[in-house]
Amino acid sequence: MKIAIVEDDINMRKSLEIAMSDFEEFEIKTFKNAKDALKSIDDSFELVITDINMPGMDGIEFIKTLNGRFEVIIMTGNATLQRAIESIHLGVKDFLLKPFDVETLVHAIKREGEVQKVKKNLPKKETISTHNGFLGTSESLQSILKIANKAAKTDASILLLGQSGVGKEVFANHIHENSTRAKKPFIAINMAAIPDNLIESELFGFEKGAFTDASEAKIGQFELANGGTLFLDEIGEMPYAVQAKILRALQEKEVRRLGSSKSIKIDIRIISATNANLAEKIQNGEFREDLYYRLNTIPLNIPPLKDRQDEILQIADKILEQNCKKYGFDLKTFSKEAQxxxxxxxxxxxxxxxxxxxxxxxxxxxxxxxxxxxxxxxxRGLKKSKDIKSMEKDLIQEVLKSEDGDVEKASEILGMSTIHLTKKIQIYGI
Ligand SMILES: Nc1ncnc2c1ncn2[C@@H]1O[C@H](COP(=O)(O)OP(=O)(O)OP(=O)(O)O)[C@@H](O)[C@H]1O
Ligand SMILES: [Mg+2]
Structure with a gap:
């Protein structure tokens, strides 16, 4: 397996080289920066392993430039966890939190090789449709869903807030599908994905001859969404100058293509989303307060998955089932420990x-x-809270045994109330 490792820290790079040279099955090539790597890696490589924090082009830019041509494993320090999350967005499947030992890296590489092999040999049976099958049964999600369903029937602007990957886009879709505009277009536009100087023409379109390169007229997204829903994703990334134009379009309910003197009436519902802290951006003069209020008629805060403990396993089971079908396996289950x-x-x-x-x-x-x-x-830095729990379980078991199951006596020794202890006994199934 031919592998490119990109790491700016010379000590780390050299130790990886030495450690990996023990494995005959890996052909390792290391690079001290992303630019060098980009020049050298070709299709003979099967995997790229990269650091994130590097001078010059950083790991995230590097992954973007690779554009999905290679599977990537990220090595990251705790400080760049936020960026590791970005890398998940870009399709990275495994990331290793530094410091890690060589076995962990080798394990990760072997996993990747195995996944590639299986994926090659097993044609997908069925693609997973993400539109239907909205997963989520926790109370917190249900209460948001209820508001969303109510709001869907109106034309009120909805602002979706929440961390990356919580399902803001899924929610936006869901709202559109449940609105009176469901049969009309749903147009999503990601502010972070479009270069600043192109956002205006992307949103509002332009006439032929509006600028040097405009050999054809182009319809903007506002016009395309007419009658339907326009989803403005990552609005925190919207350039300040464009914000005023969007606000005007929303207030006047009309847009004008660049290079045109004619206004076009539009009827759209706006849903926007961000994982940025807009209040802070307003404070810093990076986001217009008036636009914020215009977009934020109904804010929906989607809680992070870790705060939805009661549904993690349910969602995981659903995904498990879908993937077993997709790859043609009999239905698998999670072991107790895996859960x-x-x-x-x-x-x-x-x-x-x-x-x-x-x-x-x-x-x-x-x-x-x-x-x-x-x-x-x-x-990925799984907290071993389980270990503490199992230590506590062992301790309670031991004390109970020495006191012949007398909860009252045991609670005295353990220094907890009998109620508390009884609860723990139930939780741990002692
Ligand atoms: N409630 C849900 N039910 C089923 N799938 C979901 C749900 N929420 C999210 N997903 C899936 O999780 C992935 C991420 O969701 P989505 O793109 O909507 O997140 P996001 O909040 O927009 O993230 P980002 O801020 O990074 O853009 C998608 O593959 C989506 O299908
Ligand atoms: Mg999104």
């Missing part, structure tokens, strides 16, 4: 991360039961 890992992990990349972790576990587990090893969450 504990799923519950203890913090899911910084939320549902997007859960989907990718479960998909890989399905591919990698040989048996019907998915084990913690197949989930591979320790490399």
């Amino acid at each position: 504990e890992h799923l519950l203890a992990y913090t899911w910084p990349g939320n549902i997007r991360e859960l989907i990718s972790v479960v998909e890989r576990a399905v591919i990698l587990s040989d048996s019907h039961e998915i084990t913690p090893e197949a989930l591979f969450l320790e490399s």
Whole structure:
């Protein structure tokens, strides 16, 4: 397996080289920066392993430039966890939190090789449709869903807030599908994905001859969404100058293509989304307060997955089922321990991360039961809260035994109330 490793720190790079030279099956080529790597890596490489924090082009830019041509594993320090989450957005499946030991890296590489092999040999049976089947049964999600369903029937602007991967786009879609505009277009536009100087023409369109390169007229997204819903994603990234124009379009309910003197009436419902802190951006003069109020008629705050403990396993089971079908396996299940890992992990990349972790576990587990090893969450810094819990369980068991099951006496020794202890006994199934 031919692997490119990109790491600016010379010590780290050299130690990786030395450690990996023990493995005959890996042909390693290391690079001290992304630019050098880009010049040298060709299709003979099967995997790219990269640091994130690097001078010059950083790991995220690097992954964007690779544009999905290679599978990528990220190595990151804790400080760049936020960026590791971005990398999940870009399709990265595994990231390793530094410091990690060589076995962890080797394990990650072997997993990747295995996944590639299985994916090549097993044609997908069925693609997973993400539009239907809205997953989520937690109370917090249900109450948001209720508001969303109510708001869907109106034309009120909705602002979706929440961390990356919590399902803001899924929600936007859901609202559109449940609105009176469902049969009309749903147009999504991601402010972060369009270069600043092109956003205006993308949104409002232009006439032929409006500028040097405009050899054809182009219809803007506002016009395309007419009658339907316009989803403005990552609005925190919207350039300040464009904000005023969007506000005007929304207030006047009309747009004008660049280079045209004619206004066009538009009837759209706006849903916007961001994981940025808009209040802070307003404070810093980066986001217009008037636009904020215009977009934020109904704010919906989608909680992170780790705060939806009661549905992590349900969602995981659903994804498991979908993927077993997709790859043509008999239905697998999570072992008890695997379930504990799923519950203890913090899911910084939320549902997007859960989907990718479960998909890989399905591919990698040989048996019907998915084990913690197949989930591979320790490399991502899974907090071993389970260990503390099992220590507590052992302790309670021991004390109870020495007191012949007398809860009152045991509670005295343990220094907790009998009620508290009884609860713990129930929780731990002692
Ligand atoms: N409630 C849900 N039911 C089913 N799938 C979901 C749900 N929420 C999210 N997903 C899935 O998780 C992934 C991420 O969702 P989505 O793109 O909507 O997140 P997001 O909040 O827009 O993230 P970002 O801020 O990174 O753009 C998608 O594959 C989506 O299908
Ligand atoms: Mg999104």
